[in-house]
Amino acid sequence: MTPLELQHYLDDRKRLVEKSLDAHVPSANRPPQRLNAAIRHSLLGGGGKRLRPILVLAAAEAVGGSIAPVLPMACALECIHTYSLIHDDLPAMDDDDLRRGVPTCHKAFDEATAILAGDALLTLAFELAATPIPGQPDGAVLAMIAQLARDAGIHGMVGGQMLDIQAENRETTLAELQNIHIHKTGALLRACCLIGARLGGGDEGQVRRLNRFGEAFGLAFQITDDILDVVGDPLIMGKKPGNDQKHNKASYPALMGITQARQEAQNMVNAALEALSPFSTAADPLRALVALLLDRTH
């Protein structure tokens, strides 16, 4: 896949996901207007990359599935991601003013509304995830809802956010940092790949391989995100760099230096590509996506 082909692919999928998200969230003219406006502000107002839903769709494609049936589940993953950003930005958490280039939810509205907008999006995610999938047994969808909840909850994303908060303002080892990332961002990114593969109709082996791809992708993502926080362009990032340092947070560059961090990211990208080795060109979008992570940091 050439860079241009990938760009077209990503633009197309982004449009598809955003159209579907827009259809699932009530208009800001309908009550409760303030809540709906806040949800729309964070979900649709800031132009996110839609990486998680695109991973779901791409994983389904990689196993030969079509994308329309998994679109509601893909949107569910974006709702969960967005809710986590809204809550993480709150004054009691990271206290950020800017997200995806626009004011954070509690800045544009207020804290109570932001808490509720996050709660509403997390709840909506499971409404979308409970959509039956033509050609797949309902039991498979049930199993993937449970998987999603595990990876988004205590043993996944929420637990990782707790570990992250507890690690602020004190020495963190590389093993602890890795543990935070595996939970805080890694679990949900892995879930996207696993769920997309399973609901796209993949067999056991394919699902296992895409799970492994998602795991490596998640780590590569976090390491490159840490690097971007040091060297990044705020216009590209949509938020101010230097955030980790401001919060005295551990990061790969801080613990091992930029050069070593770049090497580590390269290793993870290699592991991700290795997991995809038996797949046909149907997995090319996933291959291009993981390569793109590294490109952002150069």
Add this chain to the structure above:
Amino acid sequence: MTPLELQHYLDDRKRLVEKSLDAHVPSANRPPQRLNAAIRHSLLGGGGKRLRPILVLAAAEAVGGSIAPVLPMACALECIHTYSLIHDDLPAMDDDDLRRGVPTCHKAFDEATAILAGDALLTLAFELAATPIPGQPDGAVLAMIAQLARDAGIHGMVGGQMLDIQAENRETTLAELQNIHIHKTGALLRACCLIGARLGGGDEGQVRRLNRFGEAFGLAFQITDDILDVVGDPLIMGKKPGNDQKHNKASYPALMGITQARQEAQNMVNAALEALSPFSTAADPLRALVALLLDRTH
């Protein structure tokens, strides 16, 4: 059902629900310890009545179902209720210090931990709700997950909480008050009855009737709760009375006086009992539960 029989019934069901909740939440000794401790504090530390899970179990029984298969779904409803209390108590919302007789989550821990504990419980709810039910098609469970999400989300509980916040410190009409209650507390109480009936194996007509029961139960519950806030005993309530007045919140007693509010509660109890009229003695716990609401206020 005599008062003593009802008490035994409630004690037994409460024990069952709490044992199951305890099994589903990680020990506070396991990481992330602080998160698990906060979840346990709010879910298991304050001795709630477990009204919502008991309604799920009682609705399943009313249609001739057994309770063990719907126990995970019953626990899901309690997790959703508890998360909503944790978030409602936050400083940005109702700013309460005491809940169920113990310090609120953000008082016992801190705001960030309380936000995450709520998020984790909401997520856990859907993991539990996604448990397959022996004897019921997986598609029915999927449909009830979607139902639960709708009643807990924008068009239900979360939306109602938003309306409630927006109604503070200004004149509220009876119609607006009713609308807030139908969403904020009514939707989830109704969902308990509907979901219990459906997953207990009830037919269309039974499910419709238990949905109507739940609707009337929810309104009776809210009106009597408002009355208790005026005349209640803090030892029984586990929180200080006078809360509505403190927050300048509209309430039935404030809008129509205590006597008329009691009459309105009686009307709702009658409507709830009428919805149960074709049911056998299997619905006696539901009958006794709705009658108990009125008793609390005398």
